Amino acid sequence: MNPLDGLPDTDARIRELDRAHVFHSWSAQKLIDPLPIASAEGSHFTDYDGTRYLDFSSQLINANIGYNHPKLVAAIQDYVGRLTTIAPTFANDARSEAARLIAELAPGDLNRVFFTNGGAEAVENAMRMAKLHTGRQKVLAAYRSYHGATAGAITATGDPRRWGAEPAMPGIVHFWGPYPYRSAFHSETPEQECERALQHLRDTLMVEGAHTVAAIILETVVGTNGILVPPDGYLAGVRQICDEFGIVYIADEVMAGFGRCGEWFAVDHWDVTPDLIAFAKGVNSGYVPLGGVVISERIARTFDERIFPGGLTYSGHPLACASAVASITIFKDEGIVENARRLGTEVIGPELAKIAERHPSVGEVRGLGVFWAVELVRDAATHAPLVPYNASGADAKPMNELAAACKERGLWPMTHFNRTHVVPPCIITETEVREGLGILDEALDVADRYYEGN
Structure with missing residues (x-):
């Protein structure tokens, strides 16, 4: 039966x-x-x-x-007959191949992948990596954003879903991102919006102390809070500011990534390379829960001989990773x-x-x-x-x-x-x-x- x-x-x-x-x-x-x-x-x-x-x-x-x-369903069915689960302390073929494929798609030298069960955990671990890498404690996040419902991710969130979790994780500072239709900067053109939003970010860093800021986290294209497409030049400006002050740039691509914006990663639309990319959702369309952080070589080296204090029982779950391998392959084969x-x-x-x-x-x-x-x-x-x-x-x-x-x-x-x-x-x-x-x-x-x- x-x-x-x-x-x-x-x-x-x-x-x-x-x-x-x-x-x-x-x-x-x-x-x-x-x-x-x-x-x-x-x-x-x-x-x-x-x-x-x-x-x-x-x-x-x-x-x-x-x-x-059908091809993704068949891939999961095939793999479940071989191996249902294995701890993240072991190496696994599906996990290794999923990491290779994701790193191959990511821009620049983002060559390592830390797997999670979803987007909120990806954001949590990205912020933790940035803090440990820089030795700083603050993270700047935008209003009109959503980063997840776990403790740090919901604190970084810039919409009313955060309110019920307050007071929450210390060290998160919110700022206004670009939104030409409802400009916080009274801009009249996208070019003005870009310039003024970047100046506002610089002003925020000035009064917060740029030397205390570990990371700036941004949804590349803001999702639930309005599909806010950044004006040309904004993300490049954020990249420049991060480089200038030694700040880690985290791109939250949980919603915008894996084809949603017509690119593998939305940052590709503007040819910008962040230091960390948080992903989930479209990597395998939720057929099995999966998320993760794509990590630059510079940040990964921080943990070559230093323990990264984070982990999940189901990190890189083999069924989830097998589904990601199949999904990425299908995306390529079917355009x-x-x-x-x-x-x-x-x-x-x-x-x-x-x-x-x-x-x-x-x-x-x-x-x-x-x-x-x-x-x-x-x-x-x-x-x-x-x-x-x-x-x-x-x-x-x-x-x-x-x-x-x-x-x-x-x-x-x-x-x-x-x-x-x-x-x-x-x-x-x-x-x-x-x-x-x-x-x-x-x-x-x-x-x-x-x-x-x-």
């Missing part, structure tokens, strides 16, 4: 057990009713009533290779990174621009690859957001109605505050993209009803 034959198999029973026993993240438990999912394939998933959804969220912006890719880049340039960007012209509630669209945001406003002239920052309850009604309108039409959206994000799997077809954008176009009539501008 297969032990899994006893799994609940109806929508009602799954909901009943979920309500009785599952404690959900980021949720008021009695105010949610999670949708049970029966199956998924490609860019779609299906519920127990047979409703099929085109996924414009990639789950948590991590299903880059889509659902149930998935190139597909994401082409869709962004030739389809998503141009079509969202047309949608923006048709809907007064669309204040701005921005993005790269299959990583886009539609910023919704009540007034285009003032940029007043459709819903308030960190809106909940009745204040969030317009966005909730927009999301419901998408779901009614078979599109599963990703919304956050006053934005809906267009972040489908990297394997999505042009036909599917156009179908989803057509649904979004219709659903945006809901947002237009709340528009108050001229």
